[in-house]
Amino acid sequence: MIPDMTRIKDIIARNPRQPGSLIAVLQDIQRAFHYLPQEALVETARELNVPLSKVYSASTFYNAFSLTPRGENIIRVCKGTACHIKGADLILDQLESGLKIKPGQTSKDMKYTLEVVNCVGACAMAPVMIINNKYHGTVRCDRALKLVKKG
Amino acid sequence: MRLDSVESLNRLRNESRQRLDARKKKIFVCLGPGCLAAGSDQILEEFNKLLAQENIKDYSLEAIKKTGCHGLCARGPIVVIEPEGIFYSKVKKNHVSQIIEKTLKNGELIESLLYSENGSKKKITDYRDIPFYANQYRIGLRNVGKIDPDEITDYIASGGYQALARVLTEMKPQNVIDEITQSGLRGRGGAGFPAGRKWATCAKVESDVRYVICNGDEGDPGAFMDRCIMEGDPHSIIEGMIICSYAVGSREGYIYVREEYPLAVINLQKAIDDARSYGLLGENIMGTDHCFDIKISRGGGAFVCGESSALMKSVAGDVGEPRAKYIRSVIRGLHDKPTVLNNVESFATVPVIIDKGAEWFTSVGTEKSTGTKAFSLAGKVINTGLVEVPMGVTLRHIIFDIGGGVPAGRQFKAVQTGGPSGGCLPADKLDLPVDFDTLTEAGSMMGSGGMIVMDDRTCMVEVARYFLEFLVKESCGKCVPCREGLYQLYKLCTKICEGKATEDDLVLMEKLSDTIRKASLCGLGQSGPNPFVSTVRYFRDEYLAHIRDKKCPAGVCRNLTTFTINDKCTGCLACISVCPVDAITGEKKKLHVINQELCTRCGSCYDICKFDAVDIQ
Numbered sequence: 001m002i003p004d005m006t007r008i009k010d011i012i013a014r015n016p017r018q019p020g021s022l023i024a025v026l027q028d029i030q031r032a033f034h035y036l037p038q039e040a041l042v043e044t045a046r047e048l049n050v051p052l053s054k055v056y057s058a059s060t061f062y063n064a065f066s067l068t069p070r071g072e073n074i075i076r077v078c079k080g081t082a083c084h085i086k087g088a089d090l091i092l093d094q095l096e097s098g099l100k101i102k103p104g105q106t107s108k109d110m111k112y113t114l115e116v117v118n119c120v121g122a123c124a125m126a127p128v129m130i131i132n133n134k135y136h137g138t139v140r141c142d143r144a145l146k147l148v149k150k151g
Numbered sequence: 152m153r154l155d156s157v158e159s160l161n162r163l164r165n166e167s168r169q170r171l172d173a174r175k176k177k178i179f180v181c182l183g184p185g186c187l188a189a190g191s192d193q194i195l196e197e198f199n200k201l202l203a204q205e206n207i208k209d210y211s212l213e214a215i216k217k218t219g220c221h222g223l224c225a226r227g228p229i230v231v232i233e234p235e236g237i238f239y240s241k242v243k244k245n246h247v248s249q250i251i252e253k254t255l256k257n258g259e260l261i262e263s264l265l266y267s268e269n270g271s272k273k274k275i276t277d278y279r280d281i282p283f284y285a286n287q288y289r290i291g292l293r294n295v296g297k298i299d300p301d302e303i304t305d306y307i308a309s310g311g312y313q314a315l316a317r318v319l320t321e322m323k324p325q326n327v328i329d330e331i332t333q334s335g336l337r338g339r340g341g342a343g344f345p346a347g348r349k350w351a352t353c354a355k356v357e358s359d360v361r362y363v364i365c366n367g368d369e370g371d372p373g374a375f376m377d378r379c380i381m382e383g384d385p386h387s388i389i390e391g392m393i394i395c396s397y398a399v400g401s402r403e404g405y406i407y408v409r410e411e412y413p414l415a416v417i418n419l420q421k422a423i424d425d426a427r428s429y430g431l432l433g434e435n436i437m438g439t440d441h442c443f444d445i446k447i448s449r450g451g452g453a454f455v456c457g458e459s460s461a462l463m464k465s466v467a468g469d470v471g472e473p474r475a476k477y478i479r480s481v482i483r484g485l486h487d488k489p490t491v492l493n494n495v496e497s498f499a500t501v502p503v504i505i506d507k508g509a510e511w512f513t514s515v516g517t518e519k520s521t522g523t524k525a526f527s528l529a530g531k532v533i534n535t536g537l538v539e540v541p542m543g544v545t546l547r548h549i550i551f552d553i554g555g556g557v558p559a560g561r562q563f564k565a566v567q568t569g570g571p572s573g574g575c576l577p578a579d580k581l582d583l584p585v586d587f588d589t590l591t592e593a594g595s596m597m598g599s600g601g602m603i604v605m606d607d608r609t610c611m612v613e614v615a616r617y618f619l620e621f622l623v624k625e626s627c628g629k630c631v632p633c634r635e636g637l638y639q640l641y642k643l644c645t646k647i648c649e650g651k652a653t654e655d656d657l658v659l660m661e662k663l664s665d666t667i668r669k670a671s672l673c674g675l676g677q678s679g680p681n682p683f684v685s686t687v688r689y690f691r692d693e694y695l696a697h698i699r700d701k702k703c704p705a706g707v708c709r710n711l712t713t714f715t716i717n718d719k720c721t722g723c724l725a726c727i728s729v730c731p732v733d734a735i736t737g738e739k740k741k742l743h744v745i746n747q748e749l750c751t752r753c754g755s756c757y758d759i760c761k762f763d764a765v766d767i768q
Contacts, residue, residue: 020468027410027449054470061470061627062451064410081373081567081603082529084617090753094731118454118621120411121375123529123601124185124224124536135188141753142731 003037012047019050022058026065034074035066063118071106071113075099075131075148080119082126090141091127092116098145112148153430155438157316160307167308174234176209178255181229181296183220183379185536190244191228197247210255216305219383220375221296223283224536226266231278238278239264269533269555286553288515289539290503290523291339291496292376295383300418303425306386312431314505318394319439327398328354331501333509335521340366340457340494341569341598342674343520343587346501349491353481354399356489363396363404363443364485364492366462367419370409370454371570372621374601376525377495379537381408381415384499385422389445391498393436394505396443399491404443405466409450419447454571454625458673459484459492461627472627473673494599496525516542520586528554530603531561538602540585547581550604561606565689569598571618571625572678574685575611594685596678608758610707611690612697616644618682626675633676636667640683647694648708650701657694661687706767709752713768716743716756720764726756 011028015021025048029040036059045052059065075095079088096102099112106113122128125137129144136147154160171177180195198215221229226240232254239250242264253259265274266281275281289295298305306312318327332347353361365388369377380388392404408416423445426432434442448466455461456471463485465471484490500522504512513521520542526549529535533555540549546566550556557563565575574595576583583589587597605614619641628634643660646652664680671677687694696702703711716726722740727733734750737743745756757765 018468022468023451023465024449024468027451058451058470062410062453064450064452079372079621081570081601081617082535084372085530085603085605085609085614087753090731090751090755093751093753117411118370118452118625119372119374120184121369121378122184122188123373123375123527123603124227125188126529126535128188135184137185137188140729141755142729 003033003039005039005043007032008037008040008043009047012044017047019048021048022050022055023062026055026059030065034070035068069106069110071110073111073132073148073151074113074115075129076115076117076120077103078120078122078126078128078130079116080123080126082123083119083128086126087141088127091129091139091144094141094144095148099148153428155430157320157437160312160316160437163304164307164310164313167304171305171308175214177214177216177233178210179216179218179221179231179233179297181219181221181227181231182217183224183227183296183383183537184375185220185224186227186229189227191242193244194228194230194242194247197244198251201248201251205251207251207255216299217301218297219295219300220379220537222287222292222537223278223281223534225534236277236279238266238276238281240266269559283534283536283538283553283555286548287539288523288541290515291380291499291525292384292537292539293503294387295379295537298384300383300385301421303386303422303429306384310506311386311502312390314502315390315393315431316437318397318505319437319441324354324398324400327394327505330505330509331398334504334512335509335519336497336500336504336512337520337587338493339496339500339524339599341572341596343597346493346497349481349493350395350398352479353489353491356482358489360403360486360488361399361401362485362488362490363392363399363401364463364466364490365392365404365406365498366457366459366492366494367406367408367412367415368450368457368462369412369495369599370457371572371599371601373527373529373567373603374570374599375527376537376600378412378415380495380499380525381412382418385419386426387499387502388419388495389422389426389432391501392445393432393443394501395491395493395498397441399489401491402442402444404445405448405485406445407448407450407456407462407466410452416447416449423447453627454621455627455673455675458675461673462492463490470627472629473675475672496600517584517586519588524585524597524600526600526602528602528604530567531557531606531609532604533558542586543584545582545584546576549585549602550581554604557604557606561608563604564607564609565605565611567595567603567605567614568601569596569681570601571622572596572674572681573598574681575605575614575689576685577689580689594681594688596681608705608707608754610648610703610705611686611693612644612647612703613705613707615683615686616641616648619644619679622675622679626679630670630672630676632667632670633672633679636663636671637676637679639663640667640680644683647697648703649710650697650708652698654695654698657687657698704767706754706757712752712754713747714745714750714752714754714757715766715768716745717764717766718742719762721762723762725759725761726765729755729759731755
């Protein structure tokens with residue numbers, strides 16, 4: 001799949017054309033494509049006049065970036081301290097075995113991507129799971145998979 | 152509208168106050184993270200929809216206000232009706248029409264939505280009478296949950312930007328620095344460095360450019376105070392930053408917000424844009440000579456970026472790796488220029504100190520830790536939520552009087568403060584006063600304010616393993632002691648959890664911790680062993696149970712745990728319904744049995760059983 005180059009160029013052009021814009025540009029591309037296509041990294045390096053190695057370094061350093069395409073539905077399981085002691089691992093177990101993917105992976109049919117996040121700051125509702133930006137609080141491990149399938 | 156003088160600000164304040172007359176009826180719908188997760192956005196929508204159709208005296212559409220976190224997240228979604236302070240908790244969308252019919256039209260209370268203390272039938276109407284709120288003292292969180300964060304006029308009506316007006320027209324920069332120094336304000340981000348001293352140093356350095364940065368990278372898992380301020384009262388941060396910029400002579404500022412808080416970015420951006428259009432940011436603020444503007448810099452989800460030098464690299468568009476701080480960032484920070492970096496809560500506190508004076512501020516809290524501190528109370532505690540108390544109150548006061556203690560049937564075991572750099576304190580430390588120095592002495596730290604309560608179903612070894620795993624993942628990899636040392640510590644801790652460790656491993660871990668502490672480059676590495684060091688200090692028995700007896704007393708470490716059902720089982724089917732892998736069989740009123748081949752040791756059966764019929768072995 002070849003990403004839309006005009007769209008990439010548009011996104012880069014929206015930011016000041018200087019090395020300092022690197023993170024902001026990558027964030028915008030990530031938001032638009034849900035991952036950072038290789039072509040986009042090359043284009044970013046050229047436009048902002050930053051070595052490609054540095055672009056690659058930034059895109060692997062920050063958790064917010066992904067170098068592989070992500071699925072239609074993004075499922076994020078919060079692993080903050082409160083969620084952890086209230087059973088986030090149990091939720092993760094159920095999702096891993098139910099969706100047959102590990103955190104960071106996308107199902108073969110490109111339907112689901114499973115991710116782990118450090119803390120989303122909704123600790124009072126722990127354990128928390130986020131399905132496509134919708135927060136689900138006090139998730140019971142035996143219901144997690146049903147919630148995901150429901151969307 | 153542009154505010155070109157203090158008089159114009161005062162005029163706007165009076166107009167806004169009249170419009171928001173305190174005696175007028177208002178409905179506050181909490182859109183804080185907890186309530187939002189429970190669907191409060193739908194409640195707001197429903198109120199808007201239904202009130203638009205009705206014509207109720209005193210309750211126009213203007214009466215509905217969306218707010219940031221009100222505090223008592225455990226009872227969310229929360230709806231508060233003012234001026235009576237009627238507190239409706241666990242509100243659902245279908246309750247809205249009932250609230251309109253009964254409470255708004257006829258002044259009747261809906262009993263079922265009112266709050267009652269755990270185990271008590273007595274309903275409390277006014278939230279100010281609820282112990283959770285009555286025991287708090289709010290400075291940094293003063294407006295959070297009480298104003299609409301999108302309305303700059305709400306902030307102005309509540310006295311906002313008055314401190315700035317005073318600073319710009321009546322005070323010299325040095326007076327501002329003196330006031331902050333005298334107030335004893337210490338950085339709320341965790342380390343507790345005196346803010347006044349930081350500002351004074353920055354102002355003294357010869358430089359053409361100085362920066363003011365607000366650290367909104369709240370990376371500690373289990374902390375959400377800063378998120379609530381950024382989302383719920385963004386102008387308080389902006390006002391604090393402008394005051395700082397005037398004191399140190401800066402024209403440019405940044406707010407660094409973590410990627411995981413999209414709503415904080417939106418609300419802050421709106422607040423910055425509004426402040427700019429009102430002439431409170433940009434050139435000639437309020438018609439004076441002072442010029443200052445703020446940009447938002449979004450983080451990329453890296454814990455180390457909360458460290459000052461890493462954060463500044465990230466703002467500059469680089470990978471956030473810390474540098475050795477022979478020269479402090481207040482002297483050479485962003486783009487190698489003098490930079491003041493304070494956290495969200497610190498900046499939000501500044502306007503109040505200017506308003507009420509340093510002397511007043513020092514009258515709250517303790518001698519060396521003045522003022523108040525916000526905490527996010529979470530974990531195994533009844534009243535999870537946002538709390539602000541004077542420094543020096545005890546942990547017991549926060550966890551039991553405000554937090555309501557651990558849920559029924561469980562025993563309090565430990566409280567974790569300070570995030571991954573902090574530590575766990577046991578029950579016999581509950582009467583320690585909460586201030587910067589006491590917590591550090593006890594082997595934990597204040598940190599940014601995450602407070603996670605743990606009960607007897609939390610394994611302390613596993614908690615240490617969890618934090619080490621977190622730190623290994625988040626280590627930037629620049630220095631060896633942190634990158635390799637923490638990884639080895641993590642591997643050894645995992646070995647204990649799996650029941651494969653010996654007592655020699657424990658000795659090795661203690662030695663290793665010492666080296667990591669002394670040899671790491673930045674604070675993340677230096678404090679990295681803390682989760683292990685503090686748990687082994689206070690819960691050594693639990694470590695030894697894993698090593699010698701190959702047992703996990705809390706029933707968490709799966710290799711060392713077996714759940715069985717004893718003859719107290721009444722055959723109620725509850726455990727069968729929660730078992731995620733269908734490992735439990737049995738009929739109603741007959742003894743249930745766990746199939747150990749299928750069991751994943753999640754403990755759901757143990758947690759739901761009301762008859763003590765599940766044993767941990």
